[in-house]
Amino acid sequence: MDPEAELDPRPDPLLGALAALGGFFVLRTAVDLACEPPAGLPTLADVYDGTVSRGRGDCVTFRVRKVARSLGTRETRTAASVAHLGLAARLWSVALGCAAVYGRVPDLDPGRLRWDPDASAPDDLWLAGVRPLPGDAETVAAVVLDAHLAPLAALLRDRYRLASGLLWGNAASALTGAARELDRWAHAHGRPDVAARAGALTRRLLAHPPLTGTGTLTGTAFRRRSCCLYYRAPGGGLCGDCCLTRAPSPKPRAPGTR
Known part of the structure; x- marks a missing residue:
């Protein structure tokens, strides 16, 4: 099937058009009976409040430990x-994808x-019903940044003493x-309208506090002013938008430390 044919200008209850854009854009919904969420999954509202647990720790700790094992690092930060x-x-991809393709964005209420938290990348998300909202930058900011x-x-x-600059740079x-x-998908499939909407929304969102000043956007290329620390993982290296030009040399460990 031609991926372009899968796109529909109307927000459908399954948001099926987003599947053509890749795994980060997929949003499973409660009406998608083929993709029922596993029992007991927490809402993100509960995760942010720290009121739910999985295994021996809360969901955030569980996820961070899982990522640490995948990276082969002991550095929890x-x-x-x-x-x-x-x-x-995942959150940006769903919201920006919907806004660029449909001109609307689903209400991603954390509740x-x-x-x-135990899924492999990209993170699995399920939404209980689709309530479309306007696809303007202010609404997208409220849906993703604020909520x-x-x-x-x-x-x-x-919990992890991560700096605000690092987190907003992320x-x-x-x-x-x-x-x-x-932008890549839109130009490959003859949808300049999607590319134009995505670009305009991104520029407006980067001017929205607290993203203001996090980096410089040139075309679709971004250079951030902070580092996500990925280079500290074994074999990690630098990301394409990193503020660093080369990974810092590891600091020597003091005798007796691990």
């Missing part, structure tokens, strides 16, 4: 940053959006990464 990037990328990324950043700052990187994927 690095794993927490990478986990944050992954969830931010109605379920998340699987999700602000409480998530507060939680990670408190948010900006996730946003511009989603925009690049949309």
